[in-house]
Amino acid sequence: MARMIQDWSHKYQGEVFKLEKYIEEYLFKDRVQEFIGEYSNGEGLTIFDLNVPNVMVSDSCGARVGAQTWVYKKTGEAYIEISSWMLEDINEAKGVMRHELSHYVKEYCGLEGRPHGANFNKVLKVVSPRYFRRDRYWRNTKAIEKARLKLHPFAKRDTKLQCSFAGNCLNIV
Numbered sequence: 001m002a003r004m005i006q007d008w009s010h011k012y013q014g015e016v017f018k019l020e021k022y023i024e025e026y027l028f029k030d031r032v033q034e035f036i037g038e039y040s041n042g043e044g045l046t047i048f049d050l051n052v053p054n055v056m057v058s059d060s061c062g063a064r065v066g067a068q069t070w071v072y073k074k075t076g077e078a079y080i081e082i083s084s085w086m087l088e089d090i091n092e093a094k095g096v097m098r099h100e101l102s103h104y105v106k107e108y109c110g111l112e113g114r115p116h117g118a119n120f121n122k123v124l125k126v127v128s129p130r131y132f133r134r135d136r137y138w139r140n141t142k143a144i145e146k147a148r149l150k151l152h153p154f155a156k157r158d159t160k161l162q163c164s165f166a167g168n169c170l171n172i173v
């Protein structure tokens, strides 16, 4: 089902440009391409063309959702929608990009399983071998938390559990 997204990408052009370059760099790393090659030649045939996901910014994907991925299977288009408050810390935003790119690669390779299940972890390890543990979650730095609470005043301040990606981090449409 289509969803209206308030797109703030024009306001964050510099960040968007930087993050799209970052995604492209990761997607075309040898280890990621080798991993993709193994699956696209095997049983897990890909059903859409490989694209570098576009980055778009919305005010918020949700009180707990740093970013979410959209994959349009018919056309192969993919978007990574990042919450504006996540851009308050570019390093955290990059971690979120590695996480979301892993969702995309998992779908591209036709790997089954839950959005954050074993196959997701497998891909995340390939995309982000050094940081795969921390890339499972985003972190609320001071700046992120300030911006997040401005948009979600009723979101509770504490608890690490809040910094998890919600189950709806991936949307196949």
Ligand SMILES: [Zn+2]
Binding pocket: 099, 103, 115, 116, 165, 169, 170
């Ligand atoms: Zn996720």
